[in-house]
Amino acid sequence: MQNKKYTRREFIRNLSVTALGGMAIPLLSSCTKEEAEDFLQKHFREMTEEDKKRVISKLEQRYLQKYGRKFQISTKEAVPETFWGYGLELSRCIGCRRCVYACVKENNHSRHDPQLQWIRVLRLKRGNLINLENSEHYYAPDLVPEKGFIYLPVQCQQCQNPPCVKVCPVHATWQEPDGIVVVDYNWCIGCRYCIAACPYKGRVFNWAEPNIPKEEINPSVHYLGNRPRMKCAVEKCTFCIQRVRSGRYPACVEACPTGTRKFGNLLDPDSEIRYIIDRKRVFRLKEDLGTEPKFYYFFEA
Amino acid sequence: MKKETKAIAFGIFLLGFCFTSSANAAGEEFPVAPPPMTEGMFPCSSCHASLEVNRKKRELKEEHTQIKLHHAETMRWCLDCHDIKNRDKLRLYNGELINFTESYRLCGECHGPQYRDWRAGIHGKRTGYFMGSGKRTYFLCAHCHDPHEPKFKPIKPESPPFLPTDKDKEHAK
Amino acid sequence: MEKLRETLNETWHFYKKTLILVAQGSKAYYGWCFLLLAIIIVGFLSYLKQHEVGLIATNMNDQVSWGLYIANFTYLVGAAAAAVLLVIPSYVYHFKPIKEIVILGELFAASSIIMAILFVMVDLGRIDRFWHMIPFVGSMNFPQSLLAWDVLALNGYLFLNLLIPIYLLVKFYYHKEPNWKFILPFILLSIPMAVAIHTVTAFLYNGLPARPFWNASILAPRFLASAFCSGPAIIIIIFQIIRKISSIKIEDGALFKISELIAYAMFLNLFLLSAELYKEYYSQTVHIAAFRYLFEGLHGHNQLVPWIWAAMTMNVIAFIIFLIPQTRKRLATLNLGCLLIIIGVWIEKGPGFVIPGFVPDPLGEIFEYIPNSLELMVSFGIWATGLLIFTLLMKVAIPIETGKFTHTEYEEKISAFKTLLKKSIG
Numbered sequence: 001m002q003n004k005k006y007t008r009r010e011f012i013r014n015l016s017v018t019a020l021g022g023m024a025i026p027l028l029s030s031c032t033k034e035e036a037e038d039f040l041q042k043h044f045r046e047m048t049e050e051d052k053k054r055v056i057s058k059l060e061q062r063y064l065q066k067y068g069r070k071f072q073i074s075t076k077e078a079v080p081e082t083f084w085g086y087g088l089e090l091s092r093c094i095g096c097r098r099c100v101y102a103c104v105k106e107n108n109h110s111r112h113d114p115q116l117q118w119i120r121v122l123r124l125k126r127g128n129l130i131n132l133e134n135s136e137h138y139y140a141p142d143l144v145p146e147k148g149f150i151y152l153p154v155q156c157q158q159c160q161n162p163p164c165v166k167v168c169p170v171h172a173t174w175q176e177p178d179g180i181v182v183v184d185y186n187w188c189i190g191c192r193y194c195i196a197a198c199p200y201k202g203r204v205f206n207w208a209e210p211n212i213p214k215e216e217i218n219p220s221v222h223y224l225g226n227r228p229r230m231k232c233a234v235e236k237c238t239f240c241i242q243r244v245r246s247g248r249y250p251a252c253v254e255a256c257p258t259g260t261r262k263f264g265n266l267l268d269p270d271s272e273i274r275y276i277i278d279r280k281r282v283f284r285l286k287e288d289l290g291t292e293p294k295f296y297y298f299f300e301a
Numbered sequence: 302m303k304k305e306t307k308a309i310a311f312g313i314f315l316l317g318f319c320f321t322s323s324a325n326a327a328g329e330e331f332p333v334a335p336p337p338m339t340e341g342m343f344p345c346s347s348c349h350a351s352l353e354v355n356r357k358k359r360e361l362k363e364e365h366t367q368i369k370l371h372h373a374e375t376m377r378w379c380l381d382c383h384d385i386k387n388r389d390k391l392r393l394y395n396g397e398l399i400n401f402t403e404s405y406r407l408c409g410e411c412h413g414p415q416y417r418d419w420r421a422g423i424h425g426k427r428t429g430y431f432m433g434s435g436k437r438t439y440f441l442c443a444h445c446h447d448p449h450e451p452k453f454k455p456i457k458p459e460s461p462p463f464l465p466t467d468k469d470k471e472h473a474k
Numbered sequence: 475m476e477k478l479r480e481t482l483n484e485t486w487h488f489y490k491k492t493l494i495l496v497a498q499g500s501k502a503y504y505g506w507c508f509l510l511l512a513i514i515i516v517g518f519l520s521y522l523k524q525h526e527v528g529l530i531a532t533n534m535n536d537q538v539s540w541g542l543y544i545a546n547f548t549y550l551v552g553a554a555a556a557a558v559l560l561v562i563p564s565y566v567y568h569f570k571p572i573k574e575i576v577i578l579g580e581l582f583a584a585s586s587i588i589m590a591i592l593f594v595m596v597d598l599g600r601i602d603r604f605w606h607m608i609p610f611v612g613s614m615n616f617p618q619s620l621l622a623w624d625v626l627a628l629n630g631y632l633f634l635n636l637l638i639p640i641y642l643l644v645k646f647y648y649h650k651e652p653n654w655k656f657i658l659p660f661i662l663l664s665i666p667m668a669v670a671i672h673t674v675t676a677f678l679y680n681g682l683p684a685r686p687f688w689n690a691s692i693l694a695p696r697f698l699a700s701a702f703c704s705g706p707a708i709i710i711i712i713f714q715i716i717r718k719i720s721s722i723k724i725e726d727g728a729l730f731k732i733s734e735l736i737a738y739a740m741f742l743n744l745f746l747l748s749a750e751l752y753k754e755y756y757s758q759t760v761h762i763a764a765f766r767y768l769f770e771g772l773h774g775h776n777q778l779v780p781w782i783w784a785a786m787t788m789n790v791i792a793f794i795i796f797l798i799p800q801t802r803k804r805l806a807t808l809n810l811g812c813l814l815i816i817i818g819v820w821i822e823k824g825p826g827f828v829i830p831g832f833v834p835d836p837l838g839e840i841f842e843y844i845p846n847s848l849e850l851m852v853s854f855g856i857w858a859t860g861l862l863i864f865t866l867l868m869k870v871a872i873p874i875e876t877g878k879f880t881h882t883e884y885e886e887k888i889s890a891f892k893t894l895l896k897k898s899i900g
Contacts, residue, residue, distance in 0.1 A: 163682065
């Protein structure tokens, strides 16, 4: 009797230990070396200058290996006395989606599996503006604009009172001093609570490792902006943080063929965006939700 | 005495220069892109300097036949904007001649609100740097609106995003 | 210090004994455990695939970014909260029939919470970054983020529902009187904790103005009402199974008392549902879209419609069964009612709650979501894990409760001899 008990206990013990060990091995091996190194990386806001330099050089090496290009990764901080605002003239948007693909190229989006786009252009029937339930996202006519329709591009609105920042359980997303809401891609745990919280569908998720064609990669990146991301991290429009902090227009502003998109510093009274707010009839989407977006729509016709 | 007169004359000349400069100042402050001329067309005077001037309003049959004027064509024709004597210049209402690089001043004579908005940067297109000393390029009216036929033609849109269910089809692209 | 050392020694000895206990059992027991292990292994392998490729292996996407995992999580947190319906009668009202089985109920709550936590963990995109959520080590966004509150509440409740039963069981094992001064505060704390975990889970949906289907103040009361139906219903069924296969005596009176409470909870659930339906269908604002999608179908998309109507029918029938004393007090109809509630509330609170929150999405897009086989495998794996843990806990708890598994006099003498030996050597 005693022996039987002993062997059974031993058997159970050995079985559970081997099972645990056996399960751990595939789990650990599925982590690439990259992920093992990234495991202990600090939150970007807690990094010292040295930490940042180290992380940057590690990333530069990695990108060189992966994409064959020398990357310039900036960690440039917000320019003092700047607060970015965006203007979009609805009467001029023709729904051509050039902004969408300029953004995709500039910001190193995954092209397929999954396809990620930060800008989404909605087509609405004339006579209807606010009830987005009747919008069409997948219109594909031969020519735009189509008669009887208007087009409404939507992207992250860089809210002043961002619901996504409020709900993130790990502080992976926050608002920078110049008003841009950014994500530390290496800190995000992929819970997707922010995607549920965003009223504008501004945030998208890397459901798998991104697929970026090597020849289309953009090597001038910002750590918090358009550097190539990894699987299972959230991303969103950053007002082209890599451009605006040096004073350049975002890629979508430059790509629009009808001059629909306007950008500027809300704190500068001579800026284009202040001109718009002062003289045109501006509105913001879903203002009743109290998010205080910095994306102003206006129109004349 | 002579010295004083010289000084006064010089001062008046300077003042006059300043006034005329300010009249032209509007034209000089915008870093515009080169005007969108057809290849080999400019300078126009290479042909027109030797041609006879015909002020009669007519449809052109020999040259410039590809230009269809759909821009207040009931009220004016080519020579109301292009200067008669010097085809390298455009003509404002008051007779002033301007370069093609300042063509916005001509457009602004009728399209005042758009011109004001363009000067502020909220009409039309600007690329490059908006802050600091980096290079910036302002697009002329003519870059987006063909001055002879300004209405935008519809263009082909880029492809729509993949449907969420199209996971397999994505591989093709 | 000496007392603590003694307690730890006792607990360690107890643990070693329980290992022997769970390793022995009837053929049916082994069969059941190995079946669950098989399901767990399949689920785990599927999870490994998901971990390797990323969440693209599931059917979730940017439009419907939470799916089967979070649906199950919501349901299981509710089931765990239901243990409070056993704790209150036994410790506050000293209702004897329930007092005998309250420990089993708390262990059920612990298994349920473990399942809920596992569901959240498999839903995370980057489980290797889980340490970012730990306060002070990572950077937990407390108190702004409701998910942070949820982590604390769930782990706190799990801790309570493991501490209390295990403490009491160890004391029973050693024939010692539990120190009620020590344990009663924890027990009384578990009552508001149970309400808290489900309220926090409701608030995490409630606080999103982007999702009008969830942004309703009625959410927290509805969650509690449906939790107090479904959890006890599972408990009633499980206790009847336990009663049959082991020697523990569970009085019918206990089951009937619980079912009375279910009747009240189900009434509240149905009433709150009608209040929501009235508000949406009478005001007819744009926000009715999600309700239309759920109950009628929207623009031709009507996948959830048969499910929700089935759930509604089941809930109403179950309510009637529980309302009428004759049907409530007959075991056959009682069990039918319980099964109807378990399935009905799962549909209503799981897919019927999470998915319409995403349809239509904030930009008006409608995308229907069905879980794929990988998600189903992982979900089954986690349910099997919870069942296995519960089985093992019951395998230990029931013999202790019935007095069959105790620290015998023979063992007492052995351990006294061992301590004497240690003292003489050391």
